[in-house]
Amino acid sequence: QTISIAKAGITTVLNSRTSVLAAANPPSGRYDDLKSAQDNIDLQTTILSRFDLIFIVKDVRMYSQDKLIASHIIKVHASAHSSNESRNPKDDNWLKRYIQYCRTECHPRLSDSAANMLQVNYVKIRQDMRQQANESGEAAVIPITVRQLEAIIRLSESLAKMRLSHVATESHVLEALRLFNVSTMDAARSGINQQLNMTAEMQQAESQIKRRMGIGS
Secondary structure, X not given: OEXXXXXXXXXXXXXXOOOOOOOOOOOOOOOOOOOOHHHHHOOOHHHHOOOOOOOOOOOOOOHHHHHHHHHHHHHHHHOHHHHHHXXXXXXXXXXXXXXXXXXXXXXXXXXXXXXXXXXXXXXXXHHHHHHHHHHHOOOOOOOOOHHHHHHHHHHHHHHHHHOOOOEEOHHHHHHHHHHHHHHHHHHHHOOHHHHXXXXXXXXXXXXXXXHHHOOOO
């Protein structure tokens, strides 16, 4: 990947061989399902579109889920000391060498069938987002452009690289599409679907509040 710079009279293209992992909290402190991902994350669309995968992690208040999370955290802290003692540094070194070998020695490319599958799915995603924008009357929170197509290609090639495969096959593309759909696409649809499918109870409550406050009268 590269990054273009045009600052202070300097115009150049630099290599960008690094990964960026970013986290953001909602401005209100809690995720609002009736707002878009852009409003909750409070980052510009141009910035959001530059991330390959965008995951929305919500703190859902559910007894069973809260109990499961609490149990996991307690077990992690309870076994932290014993796990450090039993940890084998050789395993860590082997994993580091394996990852380094994958990155330097394996450079997979899409097969013809995988490329065709990717093309068909990319066009379908674009059509679905266009239809959603027409129904909601709002532009997509995260525009689906060629940048997202390149992201799916990188995911497919990375999955192949993990298996030391020199060809990214249809199975790699399918997994890349699955990851893209459960992350970035869910974030792009976040808030809009809830607004389109507002329940009758919510609409009634809204009208009652407006009537009592005299809004629009």
